[in-house]
Amino acid sequence: xxxxxLFFRHMGQTSQAPLxxxxxxxxxxxxxxxxxxxxxDLISGISVSNVxxxxxxxVAAVQKQAQTHMHLMVYGEFIQGPQVELANLLCQNLPINxxxxxxxxxxxxxxxxxxxxxxxxxxxxxxxxxxNAYHGSTHGSLSxxxxxxxxxxxxxxxxxxxxxxxxxxxxxEQISExxxxxxxxxxxGEAGVIVPCPTFFQKLRAKCNQTGTLLxxxxxxxxxxxxxxxxxxxxxGIMPDILTLAKGMGGGMPIGAFIASNQIMQSLTHNPVLGxxxxxxxxxxxxxxxKANLEVIITGRLWEHAEKSExxxxxxxxxxxxxxxxxxxxxxALEFESFEQNKRIIDQLIEQGIVTDWFLFAPNCLRIAxxxxxxxxxxxxxxxxxxxxxDKNL
Numbered sequence: 029x030x031x032x033x034l035f036f037r038h039m040g041q042t043s044q045a046p047l048x049x050x051x052x053x054x055x056x057x058x059x060x061x062x063x064x065x066x067x068x069d070l071i072s073g074i075s076v077s078n079v080x081x082x083x084x085x086x087v088a089a090v091q092k093q094a095q096t097h098m099h100l101m102v103y104g105e106f107i108q109g110p111q112v113e114l115a116n117l118l119c120q121n122l123p124i125n126x127x128x129x130x131x132x133x134x135x136x137x138x139x140x141x142x143x144x145x146x147x148x149x150x151x152x153x154x155x156x157x158x159x160n161a162y163h164g165s166t167h168g169s170l171s172x173x174x175x176x177x178x179x180x181x182x183x184x185x186x187x188x189x190x191x192x193x194x195x196x197x198x199x200x201e202q203i204s205e206x207x208x209x210x211x212x213x214x215x216x217g218e219a220g221v222i223v224p225c226p227t228f229f230q231k232l233r234a235k236c237n238q239t240g241t242l243l244x245x246x247x248x249x250x251x252x253x254x255x256x257x258x259x260x261x262x263x264x265g266i267m268p269d270i271l272t273l274a275k276g277m278g279g280g281m282p283i284g285a286f287i288a289s290n291q292i293m294q295s296l297t298h299n300p301v302l303g304x305x306x307x308x309x310x311x312x313x314x315x316x317x318x319k320a321n322l323e324v325i326i327t328g329r330l331w332e333h334a335e336k337s338e339x340x341x342x343x344x345x346x347x348x349x350x351x352x353x354x355x356x357x358x359x360x361a362l363e364f365e366s367f368e369q370n371k372r373i374i375d376q377l378i379e380q381g382i383v384t385d386w387f388l389f390a391p392n393c394l395r396i397a398x399x400x401x402x403x404x405x406x407x408x409x410x411x412x413x414x415x416x417x418x419d420k421n422l
Contacts, residue, residue: 136164220390279321
């Protein structure tokens with residue numbers, strides 16, 4: 029049996045219609061099939077490969093660390109250079125109140141840890157989230173997902189969850205002294221890249237301060253340079269109490285983090301001891317890769333390239349069938365009339381060697397989130413192909 033047959037026979041499936049593109053290798057902004065066919069990657073494995081596939085510095089860090097040591101002990105017990113160096117690099121590039129990093133395996137686990145931390149620190153149980161939010165698919169993160177259809181088959185979930193409308197400033201009054209935390213994406217990803225209005229986060233931050241509520245900003249998709257700033261919250265002049273990261277943090281390796289002040293983070297160390305435990309969190313090889321990846325982003329100021337690249341995309345995607353272009357930097361959504369039209373365009377783009385997809389809660393929107401290293405000629409080529417395919421579907 030070939031790999032395609034084995035994929036459908038033995039791999040647990042996430043849907044009845046996976047993309048099922050067979051990829052043998054990847055480099056930079058391109059992926060290659062076993063027949064050598066080249067695909068331009070416009071989605072970065074869903075905002076993961078921010079520095080491109082197999083960046084030489086990331087690969088070198090992985091190889092070096094794999095020859096030194098891999099797993100030694102559950103997270104938090106041994107002092108390991110890759111973990112310490114990664115945490116130090118993160119804290120050097122974050123606001124002063126975010127000085128304690130807890131390394132985990134994924135975005136979902138980062139959210140789980142952040143929710144536990146907020147409940148433990150405040151002694152409260154109510155959690156506020158937003159309509160069409162996506163924070164992961166484990167039970168806790170699923171509980172704060174802002175889509176009922178995705179949750180209904182898995183109830184009962186966490187109690188005391190209140191869902192507000194994103195960008196609705198009047199509803200922020202529902203935050204109270206009973207609220208442990210508000211968890212919110214700095215820019216809503218799976219809703220189709222919904223950018224907050226200028227004063228929304230200012231009022232949210234003020235209300236959290238007033239009620240003693242912790243503000244958790246989920247930058248799992250929007251962080252690490254993708255939106256034209258190193259951290260998306262820099263667009264809005266606020267700071268979170270807890271920050272969650274993953275995806276673009278690891279350079280292609282599985283890693284995540286929730287980050288808070290040392291004062292808040294210490295609450296996981298007692299009553300009970302080991303308030304959050306992870307065996308593989310901060311795996312040495314993954315931590316080394318993440319450090320190298322972030323060094324590439326920071327020293328190269330790739331967020332500035334993302335900001336410039338956004339203008340190129342917007343300038344070359346002027347088409348009457350595109351109802352809107354939403355987003356910041358290289359986290360963009362092209363809105364079409366319907367899912368059916370969008371799906372036809374996506375399928376034909378894949379046939380033309382360009383990989384993109386839609387959003388969970390905005391199926392009529394096409395995702396553009398390429399590696400931050402994409403060049404202007406590559407953007408122009410992609411836009412020309414997208415425009416040609418749209419023309420064929422009018």
